[in-house]
Amino acid sequence: MITTRLTQRFEMEHPIVCAPMAMVCGGALAAAVSKAGGLGILGGGYAGTIGEDADLEEQYRMAGNTPIGIGFITWAVEARPEAVDWAIAKRPKCLFLSFGSPKALARTALDANIPLFCQCQTMGHVREALDAGASVIVAQGAEAGGHGGRRSTLPFVPEVADLLAKRDPDVLLLAAGGIADGRGLAASLALGADGVLVGSRFWAAEEALTPSAAAARAIAADGDQTVRTTALDSLRGVPWPDEFSFRVLRNRLMDEWAEREGEAAADFGAMKRSYNEARVRGDLDVAATIVGEAVGLIHARLPAADIVAAMVAEAETALARGARQVS
Ligand SMILES: Cc1cc2nc3c(=O)[nH]c(=O)nc-3n(C[C@H](O)[C@H](O)[C@H](O)COP(=O)(O)O)c2cc1C
Numbered sequence: 001m002i003t004t005r006l007t008q009r010f011e012m013e014h015p016i017v018c019a020p021m022a023m024v025c026g027g028a029l030a031a032a033v034s035k036a037g038g039l040g041i042l043g044g045g046y047a048g049t050i051g052e053d054a055d056l057e058e059q060y061r062m063a064g065n066t067p068i069g070i071g072f073i074t075w076a077v078e079a080r081p082e083a084v085d086w087a088i089a090k091r092p093k094c095l096f097l098s099f100g101s102p103k104a105l106a107r108t109a110l111d112a113n114i115p116l117f118c119q120c121q122t123m124g125h126v127r128e129a130l131d132a133g134a135s136v137i138v139a140q141g142a143e144a145g146g147h148g149g150r151r152s153t154l155p156f157v158p159e160v161a162d163l164l165a166k167r168d169p170d171v172l173l174l175a176a177g178g179i180a181d182g183r184g185l186a187a188s189l190a191l192g193a194d195g196v197l198v199g200s201r202f203w204a205a206e207e208a209l210t211p212s213a214a215a216a217r218a219i220a221a222d223g224d225q226t227v228r229t230t231a232l233d234s235l236r237g238v239p240w241p242d243e244f245s246f247r248v249l250r251n252r253l254m255d256e257w258a259e260r261e262g263e264a265a266a267d268f269g270a271m272k273r274s275y276n277e278a279r280v281r282g283d284l285d286v287a288a289t290i291v292g293e294a295v296g297l298i299h300a301r302l303p304a305a306d307i308v309a310a311m312v313a314e315a316e317t318a319l320a321r322g323a324r325q326v327s
Contacts, residue, residue, distance in 0.1 A: 002185075002315060006136075006172050006195035010093065010115075013037030014312050015195030016185065017174060018202045018304070020044065020071025020096050021146065024290075027062025029207040032304035034066045034093075040304075041069035041096050041117075046076040047083035056083075060090060069093045069117065073147075074100030075241055081105065088112045094136070099147060099244055106132035119176065119197070121149025121243070126160055130168050137164065138197050141177030142228060145200040145292030147244045153177040154191070161192030180294035182314020186322070189315070198311075200292045205304040211282060214289045215301050218249060223296030225250050229258040230265065232288060236276070237269030247292050252285040 004015045016038035018025055022045025030040030042063065044056055060070070070087040074097045077083050084105050087095060095109040098119035109116045110133045118129035119138040126137055139160040141153025157175045164171050175188035176197035188196045202208060204215050228247040233240045235257060240246070248254060257264055278286035291298075302310075 002189070002312060002319075004189065004194045006174070009172065010039060012039055014308055015189075016308055016311060017041065017069075017195060017197045019176065019197050019199035020069070020098075021199055021203060021208075021290075022046065022073070024203050024208050024210055026059040026209050027064075027068075029202060029205055029209070029304060030068040031063040031066035032205070032207045033202065033308065034063075034068050036305035036308040038308050039069060039093060040066075041071045041094070042092075044070055044072040044077070044083065044087065046073050047080050056086070067093045069096050071096030071098065071117075072105075074098060074102060074105065078104055081108070084108050088114055096138075098138070098140075100241065101128055102132040102134065103128065106134070117174075120160070121151060123159065123163065126163060130171065134171065136172045136174060138174040138176050139193075140197070141175075142247075143178030143293040144176055145203065145226070145247050145294070146290050147240065147246050148177065148228070149243060149245075153179075157188065157191040157193055165192075178292060178294050180297040182311045182316070183318050184294070185311050185315040186318035189319070190322070200294045201298060201307055201311075202304060203291060204298050204301050205307055206301055207304050212301075213282060213284060217284055217289050218291050218295050219298060219300065221249055221291075221295050223293045226291060226293055226295060227254055227258045229254070230261045231257040231259075232264075234261070234264035234268050235271040237272035246288070246290075248288040248290050249295065251289065254288070 006015045014037040018033040018040045020041040020043040022043045025043040030042045033040035070092040094115045094117045096117040102118050115135045117136040118134040119140050120126045139157045172194040174195050174197045175193040179196045180201040228245045230245045232246050
């Protein structure tokens with residue numbers, strides 16, 4: 001057993017949280033991770049504003065009575081605060097906000113006594129999240145799959161740990177970005193985190209909404225094959241704030257465009273229709289397979305409970321080996 005402030009405060013067995021991945025972490029995956037002793041967070045994504053989301057109410061119902069959290073993409077859901085009201089009315093284990101200032105939406109969670117988790121990509125974001133009343137900060141490094149910033153997990157997590165120790169020692173810290181096995185969990189604890197937020201590894205869980213062809217591509221890939229770029233959001237016409245880029249697996253479209261960010265920005269929305277059509281027909285040469293650098297550590301599609309159990313066992317081994325090296 002690995003006991004941390006996170007497991008104690010949130011009554012979890014293991015310090016492992018499944019990221020609120022839009023279109024990937026539905027009720028089945030979120031509940032599977034919670035049942036396995038971690039915490040699953042339903043991926044509310046853009047909450048309908050972009051028209052790509054699975055039905056949240058239905059996904060929430062699929063979790064049954066298992067306690068889960070609910071997460072949203074902040075800049076998108078700001079225009080739809082009723083989605084946050086919907087989430088709070090479910091009394092989730094947490095409201096998880098990422099990508100944008102949490103200030104405007106935080107009050108709803110805090111007034112209802114729902115813990116606020118804020119995923120941060122810079123020290124500035126961390127200060128904003130603390131001002132907004134976050135009880136858990138997720139320090140997300142650029143290795144992460146999906147959207148993110150520029151900081152790397154290894155130096156970013158301890159820098160955030162130092163700030164929290166000085167400014168708000170009761171606020172907990174999760175490390176995110178590139179953590180897919182027990183070595184990553186052990187390293188995160190050594191860096192000062194109270195637990196980890198895992199996306200890509202659970203993206204490939206059996207219970208994820210991930211199409212099997214995408215999972216097969218990811219399993220065959222190594223970590224060299226992902227790229228972080230703003231070009232894809234520009235081409236598909238999704239108005240992400242400039243500070244965020246998107247890490248995906250290279251494919252035909254990304255080989256052509258990933259390094260042409262300026263040109264793609266000038267062509268904003270040029271592929272909106274054709275991209276969505278490719279996504280619907282499952283054309284993975286165009287539609288993105290969204291995973292992080294940790295894809296090189298994913299070798300099989302497994303049940304979420306097996307992933308959690310293996311991570312904990314490996315982390316225990318790594319931590320015990322580390323302890324033996326100390327004389
Ligand atoms: C397929 C996919 C979709 C994601 N969607 C979201 C999202 O909707 N909201 C969010 O806050 N983070 C999202 N993320 C980022 C995760 O919250 C997390 O930071 C990241 O997965 C951690 O890095 P890892 O992928 O290396 O585990 C997504 C990540 C992936 C892989």
